[in-house]
Amino acid sequence: MTSYDEASSDADLYTFDYRPIDDPGDDQRFTRYWDVEPLQRGPQPVPGWLVTDRAALETDLGVLKTGKEADVHLLERAVPATGERCVLAAKRYRDDQHRSFRRNAGYTEGRRVRDSRVTRAVNRKSAFGREMAAGQWAHAEWESLVRCLHAGVPVPYPVQIDGTEILMELVAVDGSPAPRLAAVRPDRDLLVDWFDQLRGAMLAMSAAGFVHGDLSPYNVLAAGERLVIIDVPQMVDLIANPNGADFLQRDCTNMCDWFARRGLDVDPQELFGEVIAAAW
Missing domain, CATH: 3.30.200.20 (Phosphorylase Kinase; domain 1)
Incomplete structure (x- = not known):
């Protein structure tokens, strides 16, 4: 037999609070x-x-x-x-x-x-x-x-x-949408850190078997001190797609060109070799 207190406790578990909601404007x-x-x-x-x-x-x-x-x-x-x-x-x-x-x-x-x-x-x-x-x-x-x-x-x-x-x-910075990488002018220390982040992201993609395929400073957001990669509908399998290596080469060139124009000594061929090796 269930006591009054037990019954009250059970009832409390199933008490619903209905509130009227206005129609969307x-x-x-x-x-x-x-x-x-x-x-x-x-x-x-x-x-x-x-x-x-x-x-x-x-x-x-x-x-x-x-x-x-x-x-x-x-x-x-x-x-x-x-x-x-x-x-x-x-x-x-x-x-x-x-x-x-x-x-x-x-x-x-x-x-x-x-x-x-x-x-x-x-x-x-x-x-x-x-x-x-x-x-x-x-x-x-x-x-x-x-x-x-x-x-x-x-x-x-x-x-x-x-x-x-x-x-x-x-992706926001101080409450506003983060700018594209192409629109910012970082100091050298941040530039070095961003390139390390980019390399890490590309290595992670390659190790998982895929490549962005359209990576450029316009498809990367500068969210304060971190980079965020966007626009990935065309991402391809690095190995199965016959164009995979070509896409990766182009991604490396696009990104290294931007960093080089900002004064960082980077080599797209070196980045390509490091990244594609991670796929194997």
Whole structure:
């Protein structure tokens, strides 16, 4: 027989606090974090800064960056009742323009699409094919971000993917979006440290069997004293892709050229040899 105190304790465990929530306003929506499949959410452990409350509203704060394949928006995720908030980067691939990605065939060698209907539509560049292509590139970037995170490569934390939209960590400095490496002028000590970080990131990618494929000072963020690598949808298998070594050579040249112009004595061939050796 259950005592009154035990029954009261059990009842307390199942007491729900319902609060009315207003409908989203313009440029707002309820978060879909818990609506997507588990593999469409970021890896564990979830960082403490990320708001995951089901009552969170997401507000589009405007465009941070535009590109040929996708636009990046600032997105605030906030819980009105508690004041919890975070600002994310929302990368949205364009359905009708993503196929303009340069050297697309070289990056996709070794990738396979199982659905022949999708393959034919993509090759014909029909409206359905363009939509599927955008989804494929969004999914490719999502997988690359997760893979980089597991390999210890400094990338934005991937929050979730939903269709052609990826939500990820907004890399910031003092509350503002971090600048691209191409836009900064560091002192020599920081330059040396950044090159060591870059080498470490490239070694980690190579050891895990992949290469960025489009690495340049425009695809690296300078977040204070640390570097963060971005824009990874075209990441390729260093060994399986016949262009893998060429892409790596170009990545090394692009990055070493920037550091050399800032006065650091670096050799792209030496970096290439060190990085490609890590793959074996």
